[in-house]
Amino acid sequence: KQEVTQIPAALSVPEGENLVLNCSFTDSAIYNLQWFRQDPGKGLTSLLLIQSSQREQTSGRLNASLDKSSGRSTLYIAASQPGDSATYLCAAGDAGNTPLVFGKGTRLSVIA
Amino acid sequence: DAGVTQSPTHLIKTRGQQVTLRCSPKSGHDTVSWYQQALGQGPQFIFQYYEEEERQRGNFPDRFSGHQFPNYSSELNVNALLLGDSALYLCASSSGQYYGYTFGSGTRLTVV
Secondary structure, eight states: OOOEEEEOSEEEEETTOOEEEEEEESOSOEEEEEEEEEOTTOOEEEEEEEETTOSEEEETTEEEEEETTTTEEEEEEOSOOGGGOEEEEEEEEETTTOOOEEOOOEEEEEEO | OOOOEEEOSEEEEOTTOOEEEEEEOOTTOOEEEEEEEOTTSOOEEEEEEETTEEEEEOSOOTTEEEEEOTTSOEEEEEOSOOGGGOEEEEEEEESSSTTOOEEOOOEEEEEO
């Protein structure tokens, strides 16, 4: 059974800092991995989707990597801004249209 | 292009009552999944509908039921509401697994 863990649970950084959010998963036979952003009380906004055959994906200041052999994914945020403050969730998708398995998220605060 | 639409946005119900939540998938998507997210937790999978059939189900009691209509929209029904059912209910749509999932803004259910 796939399990997803995100560390740290919360992170506070000054504006402009580069930062890395970590996600680990127990079953390396994943199909893809998706990173989401969630603002308080709101739904999920997809940030990046990495297929199992890919090593990384980039969108603007965001870069997500995937290492299946070690069961890890990282989300790199460059030059952080106060508007980046939110909870970031990663979710593993296994093959066979199985549902996404989520971590508990990392709550990020970027201080101006 | 409208994304995933959920209604209502907020709902307050009394213990023992029944509730129906609604979801319209993103245009072109044929699969709808429902998730429950408690405060401070990652979303938990309830069930998934495809071709008007429940394809997969998570670890939720039979009080949780659903339906998918020919236009791919979906309903989540919860009977005999408990205080512990208070949560954010998220709907996600997809078209195959390769392109990932698109989530709606959620319905905040409060049971008093």
